[in-house]
Amino acid sequence: MDEMADNSDPVVREALVPPSVELSDTELVTRARAGDEEAFEELFNRHRRRVALISSRFFRQPEQIEEVVQESFTKAYFALSDFSNQQEASFAAWIARIAYNACYDELRRSKRRPESALGEVSEDEAAWLKTSLTTGESDMEAAAIARDLAGKLLARLSAEDRLVLVMLDVEGMSVAEIAKLLGWSASKVKVRAHRARASLRRVLNRFL
Amino acid sequence: MTGKKIERGLNERLDSMGREIVRASAANEMEADRVTASPFLYTRLRSRINTEREGRKERENWLALVGVIWRAVPAMALVMIFAFVFFLSVSLSTRPAANFSDEALLDARDAEVEQMVFADNQSLSSDDVLGTILNEDEREASR
Numbered sequence: 001m002d003e004m005a006d007n008s009d010p011v012v013r014e015a016l017v018p019p020s021v022e023l024s025d026t027e028l029v030t031r032a033r034a035g036d037e038e039a040f041e042e043l044f045n046r047h048r049r050r051v052a053l054i055s056s057r058f059f060r061q062p063e064q065i066e067e068v069v070q071e072s073f074t075k076a077y078f079a080l081s082d083f084s085n086q087q088e089a090s091f092a093a094w095i096a097r098i099a100y101n102a103c104y105d106e107l108r109r110s111k112r113r114p115e116s117a118l119g120e121v122s123e124d125e126a127a128w129l130k131t132s133l134t135t136g137e138s139d140m141e142a143a144a145i146a147r148d149l150a151g152k153l154l155a156r157l158s159a160e161d162r163l164v165l166v167m168l169d170v171e172g173m174s175v176a177e178i179a180k181l182l183g184w185s186a187s188k189v190k191v192r193a194h195r196a197r198a199s200l201r202r203v204l205n206r207f208l
Numbered sequence: 209m210t211g212k213k214i215e216r217g218l219n220e221r222l223d224s225m226g227r228e229i230v231r232a233s234a235a236n237e238m239e240a241d242r243v244t245a246s247p248f249l250y251t252r253l254r255s256r257i258n259t260e261r262e263g264r265k266e267r268e269n270w271l272a273l274v275g276v277i278w279r280a281v282p283a284m285a286l287v288m289i290f291a292f293v294f295f296l297s298v299s300l301s302t303r304p305a306a307n308f309s310d311e312a313l314l315d316a317r318d319a320e321v322e323q324m325v326f327a328d329n330q331s332l333s334s335d336d337v338l339g340t341i342l343n344e345d346e347r348e349a350s351r
Contacts, residue, residue, distance in 0.1 A: 056240035150233035
């Protein structure tokens with residue numbers, strides 16, 4: 001009798017559905033809020049690659065990528081009660097926002113750590129960069145040294161500059177999307193993007 | 209005019225190169241896949257969540273203690289103020305009894321107490337004594 005009464009509660013009824021059945025993210029969030037650890041694990045499995053990809057846009061080391069993944073999901077776990085499907089487009093968008101903010105925090109932390117500096121650009125890299133800049137050939141993907149060099153050059157930018165540039169140039173986001181994601185105003189994003197491009201130009205100009 | 213055009217051209221080239229650099233730096237999908245393929249990733253996450261939960265509990269306990277202190281300190285101050293006011297009012301109302309010392313209570317009489325007692329005994333003036341003697345003489349004479 002009591003069981004029947006308990007089952008009338010939609011949260012309890014939802015929690016009684018076996019996890020093997022394909023549930024939506026919102027339903028999994030409801031179950032995870034009710035203390036269902038398997039539901040949270042399912043959410044983690046569904047979205048961990050997206051979070052790791054976001055993290056990999058900013059960090060090269062696997063440890064740093066994992067740190068952001070763990071930080072993002074830990075924050076999400078304790079903020080599940082704040083998740084509202086009306087405000088957020090989806091759980092994916094919500095966790096992405098948390099991941100970008102975790103990346104931003106990690107970028108700022110790593111800026112403060114002197115041991116995380118990637119070092120100076122070598123002579124070979126400088127010569128290669130100069131050739132690329134003067135000839136205008138942009139075969140960065142093909143060059144073996146391109147990624148290391150890119151990491152070293154971008155390490156000279158501030159965390160905010162780097163965040164905005166990656167969101168604009170890699171993720172292809174609009175100013176409005178970035179503003180919504182980071183909780184900044186649109187004008188702040190524009191100003192930051194302008195400054196970030198100017199900073200990167202100054203960095204590159206030294207190799208001309 | 210030509211200088212500006214050259215500068216603009218250079219800036220465009222630098223911007224274009226900058227975009228390529230940002231994209232090259234962000235092309236790191238293999239590392240991301242390697243991290244997500246780790247079999248113990250969720251186990252480590254659970255462990256981190258548990259650690260964070262314990263940390264939060266500890267912080268909550270501290271906050272509760274701070275809350276108690278936050279309420280207790282003004283309450284204790286209020287009690288002390290009341291006690292001080294009560295002490296003042298009591299001490300002011302019992303001021304006339306200040307001459308009554310513990311020594312007098314315990315019968316430890318000193319010179320002053322003796323003197324006060326004598327003073328009470330000798331309260332009759334010499335005129336009174338003389339008047340009494342004269343009255344006695346007159347009474348005897350009338351007999």
